[in-house]
Amino acid sequence: MKVVTAMNSYAPRNFATAAKSAPSYLDVAANAHGAEKGHLMRQALDRLGGTRRQVVEVGPGGGAAVAWLAATLADQPADTPRVELTLVEAPGVTSASLVQAMEKFGQVGACRLVTGLATELDAVLPGPVDVISASALLHEVYSYSGGYPGLYSLIRALPAMLTSGGFFAYRDVYAVNASCLHQRVTHSYDIPSWLRFLRLFLPRYLSEGRHPYHRADDQILVRQNSRPITIPELDTSTCALVTAPIGLLRETQRHYLTARDHVWRSGALGFTPILDGQLAADWIDFGAGHKRVHYALTDLDWLPLSQKAMLRSISEPYADHLTVDGDLFDEVTDVVLDAFLNAVERGDRACAEVWSAWMSREGHETYTYFSLDELLTAFTVLSAEAQAETVLMPIQSSDIERRERHHYNRFLSRRLISPLLDAKQLVLFANVPRADTTTLRQALATVRPWCSKPNLARIHTAVCTRG
Numbered sequence: 001m002k003v004v005t006a007m008n009s010y011a012p013r014n015f016a017t018a019a020k021s022a023p024s025y026l027d028v029a030a031n032a033h034g035a036e037k038g039h040l041m042r043q044a045l046d047r048l049g050g051t052r053r054q055v056v057e058v059g060p061g062g063g064a065a066v067a068w069l070a071a072t073l074a075d076q077p078a079d080t081p082r083v084e085l086t087l088v089e090a091p092g093v094t095s096a097s098l099v100q101a102m103e104k105f106g107q108v109g110a111c112r113l114v115t116g117l118a119t120e121l122d123a124v125l126p127g128p129v130d131v132i133s134a135s136a137l138l139h140e141v142y143s144y145s146g147g148y149p150g151l152y153s154l155i156r157a158l159p160a161m162l163t164s165g166g167f168f169a170y171r172d173v174y175a176v177n178a179s180c181l182h183q184r185v186t187h188s189y190d191i192p193s194w195l196r197f198l199r200l201f202l203p204r205y206l207s208e209g210r211h212p213y214h215r216a217d218d219q220i221l222v223r224q225n226s227r228p229i230t231i232p233e234l235d236t237s238t239c240a241l242v243t244a245p246i247g248l249l250r251e252t253q254r255h256y257l258t259a260r261d262h263v264w265r266s267g268a269l270g271f272t273p274i275l276d277g278q279l280a281a282d283w284i285d286f287g288a289g290h291k292r293v294h295y296a297l298t299d300l301d302w303l304p305l306s307q308k309a310m311l312r313s314i315s316e317p318y319a320d321h322l323t324v325d326g327d328l329f330d331e332v333t334d335v336v337l338d339a340f341l342n343a344v345e346r347g348d349r350a351c352a353e354v355w356s357a358w359m360s361r362e363g364h365e366t367y368t369y370f371s372l373d374e375l376l377t378a379f380t381v382l383s384a385e386a387q388a389e390t391v392l393m394p395i396q397s398s399d400i401e402r403r404e405r406h407h408y409n410r411f412l413s414r415r416l417i418s419p420l421l422d423a424k425q426l427v428l429f430a431n432v433p434r435a436d437t438t439t440l441r442q443a444l445a446t447v448r449p450w451c452s453k454p455n456l457a458r459i460h461t462a463v464c465t466r467g
Contacts, residue, residue, distance in 0.1 A: 033424075034064030036403065040169035040428045041065065041133040042072055043398075045083065052163065053083045053109075054129040058118050058137050060087040063101025065135065070105040083109035088124055091115050119145045122157055132162060133169040136367075143210050143365040151369075152382055159388040162431040168379075168392060173254060174402055174423035175368040179452055181247025182218060187418045190239040193338035194415065197256050198242070199234045200341060200355075201363065205255070209364040213248050220244040236338070250368045250420045257408055257422070260337060262358040268351060269336045270303025271295050271311065273329075274321070282323070289410030293329040296321040302350070307336055330411055372402070372425050376447050377455040379429055384462035391463060392429040393443035399428040400450060434463075 041055060060066055066087065073083060085105060087098070098113075105111040116124035118134075118141055142151045158168055175181060189195050202220070205211070221243040222229050234240055242249070264273050273295040274280055282292040295315075297308060310332055315324040343351040370378060376394070383392040394400050405422040412419035432439050440463055448456060 034066075034068030036424065036426070037065035037135045037171060038068040038072070038133075040167075040171065040426055041069060041131060044131045044133075044167035044169055044428060048130055048165070048167070050080055052130040052166075053081050054086075054163075055083055055131040055133065056086045056088060056121075056125065056129050058088045058121065058132065058134040059140065060089060060095075060098055060101075060113075061135075062095045063098035065133070066098065066101040066105050066111070070101070070108050073108040076108075085109055085111045086125070086129070087111065087113045088116055088118070088121065089113060090117060117145070119150055119154055121154075121161055125161060128161055128163045128166070130163050130166045131169060132158065132167075135171045136173065137170070138172055139365060139367045139369065142369050147210050148212070148369075152378075155379055155382040155392075156386040159383050159386050159390045159392060159431055162390070164390055164431060164433050166431045168429040168431070169426075170429065171424055171426045173367040174421065174425040175371040175374075176246050176250050176420055178246050178371060179373070181212070181250075181368060181371060181374075182215060182245045183247075184217065184243060185246045185249065185418070186241055186243045187249055187416070188239055188241050189416070191334065191415055192236040193334050193341060194256065195234050195236040195240060196338055196341040196345070197259065198240075198252065199231060199236070200344065201255060201259070202231050202252065204359065205251075205363060209366060211248070211251070211366045212369055213245055218245050218248070220248070246420070247368050251366060253412065253416070253420055254367050254422070255363065257411075258362050259355075259358050262362075263337065263340060263354055264333075266354045266357075267298040267300060268302065268354045269333065269340055270300045270308060271297050271333075284325070286406060289406030289408070291326045291407060292323050293326045294318060294321055294323045295329070303336060307332065326407070326410075327414070330414070334415075372400070372427075373451050373455055375425070375427065376400075376451055377458055379427075380447070380459045381462040384465065389435070390431045390433050391440070393432055393440070393459075393463075394427055394446050395430045395432065395439055395443045396428075397446055399430075399446065401426040 041057070045053065045055065057065060066085070069083075069085075087102070089098075102111045102113065114124055118137055121132075138151060138154075141154055142148065145151075146153075162168060189198065206213070206220075220231065222231060222234065223241045223243075224233075224235055224238045261275060263269060264271075265275060273293050279294040282294065284290040284292060297311070311324070311329075312322070314328050314332070315322040317323075340351055341355075344355045379392045383390070403424045403426065405424070408422040409419065412422060430439070430443070432443060434440070444456075444460065444463065447459060451459065
């Protein structure tokens, strides 16, 4: 294993380095879905053939994709050229599981770790490479490195970092199926834990987070009992109607899930669900998102005895822990989560520390700044503006995927009247030479089903501007 430090004297704005590299997060909570994270990387390698093997992963985290790629390359013919994998991680972010994954990859290829910022990739990399892969990178750049200007600069720089015909493999949170994230919708909330989360989260996110909801018509309007109120006035015992940009409501929904999982993992509620590994995938019906939850009771006395008794009564022993139907688990733990959030509002020190740890790590981030339509358009138009001899576009229908999170969607559909789909979007962008008109026509046909007519016009103009 080789570790190289690039010349960077600062970290991104408000980047929670300590929280992002905490073993409980990077080695556990964020170290999953290796096959999904590495899928497009491997697909790109297969399409490039056996000689072009220089690969970069930006933000490898706990190394899930590195370990998965190593496993898939283990059965390649002995005479196949070795993959040269470079991992680029932010300064100060370290992971024990990444070290283990790198050692595993070293058995099938070459692997090195360099320290640097995604916005300075051109200074970190010695020259163009064949594949660049990233998971959840763009929302990190948006949230911590200058908002849209920082994001646009990164996209414009990518073509020059890739060889002609190379690939940028990208995976991130699916936004919404809407023409624009600023489209106004009205959602209703009637579950106490959701109402309390809105009251706790939204004011701080809107004032401290980097988000695009600053327009005059992005204002949040809340009504209870047919009366307009402010967010801090929300009554958790009464149904609320919230009118806001659909992207902001999607953002709120996503953050509720990450906050809930963080609180669960902390053990602060008196129990700890197993959210990772084989037992986390004990499905009753995968397609319906219905599964059994495995959990252990903790020694904390915060959970009332009545709640512990209820959990025990609906659960069954399984080895050294307990298991329960996921729907029943959600019903019981929603009540406990509401009590936890209430304790945060009251100033309970232990609960406030758990909440603050989550807020510092993820509470300021904006995930859904691009719908899939906007993502495809941004990459094509911005890469074309870079005045390079290539443009970034997916060229096959299989290059664009949406993978639903069935379990989260089941939970959301049972809690919200208007749930917004939780999923991951995966896109494999090819660095297509402008002179390759055949491939460009194929690429235009590939994005057509996913893009609105105005954005298709923008894409076509950007591709054809230089003939």
